[in-house]
Amino acid sequence: MSTAELIFSEPSTTVAHPPGKEPMLPTPFRISRIQREISDTFTVDLIPASGGRLGRFAPGQFNMLYVFGVGEVPISISGDSGDGSCVTHTIRAVGSVTEVMMSLKRGDIVGLRGPFGSGWPVQQAQGSDIVLIGGGIGFSPLRPVIYYLVAHREKYGNICIYYGARTPEDILYRRELEKWRSQFDLNVEVTVDRATGKWAGRVGVVTRLIPRGGFDPFHTIAMVCGPELMMRYAVQALNEQEVTNERIYISMERNMRCGVGFCGHCQYSSYFVCKDGPVFRFDRIKDIFEIREL
Amino acid sequence: MGEIENLERVLREHPFFKGIDQKACATIVGCAANERFDAGEYIFREGGAADKFYLLRHGNVALEVHVPGHDPIIVETLQEGDVLGWSWMVPPYRWRADARALYLVRAISLDAKCLREKYESDHTLGLELFKRFVPIIARRVEAGRLQLIDMYGKSRDKK
Secondary structure, eight states: OOHHHHHTOSOOBOOSSOTTSOTTSOEEEEEEEEEEEETTEEEEEEEETTOOOOOOOOTTOEEEEEETTTEEEEEEBOSOTTOTTOEEEEEEOOSHHHHHHHTOOTTOEEEEEEEESBOOOTTTTTTSEEEEEEEGGGGGGGHHHHHHHHHTGGGOSOEEEEEEESSGGGOSSHHHHHHHHHSTTOEEEEEESOEETTOOSEESOGGGGGGGOOSOGGGEEEEEESOHHHHHHHHHHHHHTTOOGGGEEEEOOOOOSSSSSSSOTTEETTEEHHHHOSEEEHHHHHHHHTOTTO | OHHHHHHHHHHHHSGGGTTOOHHHHHHHHTTEEEEEEOTTOEEEOTTSBOOEEEEEEESOEEEEEOOTTSOOEEEEEEOTTOEEOOGGGSTTOBOSSEEEESSOEEEEEEEHHHHHHHHHHOHHHHHHHHHHHHHHHHHHHHHHHHHHHTTTSOOOSOO
16 A cells, blocks of 8 residues: 555545444434525524434534425535534525425424535645635535634644635625634635626636645645536646645535435445445546546 | 836746746737726726736736626636736727726736737747637636536535
């Protein structure tokens, strides 16, 4: 095994489901807070309805959230892995389940299974510069990484956070972005695809931020999450800056159902995205990522 | 003399002219001038004569498309290190958008008529300029396609 293999091992995969727990059985969770982020996107904080303790999760993992009588959806965790008071998800209302979810109120109960899947390599990346590239709702699975990096700032080199949204009205976590941006030790850039004259920030695709640098490509770990098209161009732009594929991690989106690799709905060539992903080191999936039919 | 030497140094240091040879730079600098635009000022307007292009040294510029009855739509912003304007290379040499300074902008402007005349008689210079502009135009076309696709507009339940 090469040094690179040793340093950049697989993402920090935790167990697919907590030991001793029935993975297909949802646990009731109560909504302790629900907040509208933008017109079609909201954030919910959940606490165990029975009052028990929360399990731990790794940044990048997801839970299956169940609206009783409606259905279940996989949602990435968007909160702080160091905060044991609740589990947080940011959800876009784009289907029957998530639309009902948006109408729920504080105190309502949902089912939760998880956490599932692999996480971002936050520990393996210590000592490196970090580039986070998020697009649209794909920024929310990166938020736990930012919390982690900020909490362990001294262990990392330069940190570049590049976020692309559709319009200024679609920018998630605006207050937090402003706060992070005001820190002297984070390079935070936000760009939108289109805007009107009232917007004084950047306009253009998020991949255009990458050539601006601010990181040492030979000592950088990049984490990318967003629409697959955006990720494809982001990887190209990173490669052009000489960030190699074994230093790039992406979070894949597929139709996850069981969360534990039983059902095969999220099969991605020889992988199950729910179990082997959603976070993959890019060189491991490069060949299948380029297959259009997958 | 000092100002020309200073301009030549600034041209060489700008990412757009990175690695340019001395002869080409000496020719180009004869068409260059320092310019400054205040925040809100229009650098050029759609339909106007594309008689310059700009190397941005400081500040941000919004490229806008005017939509009657609406606020202008910003399709792209450019920053320090970017080059502003390629319409000067393509007949009929008219700007295809408005360019507005979002903040104070400092730039080097290059006289397009002067450059066009020079590269008509010096094809090596013309090739040098086209080789530098074509990748920029290609990147902007690609970026424009991605913006048109509206890739953040669709999503499934995950994330």
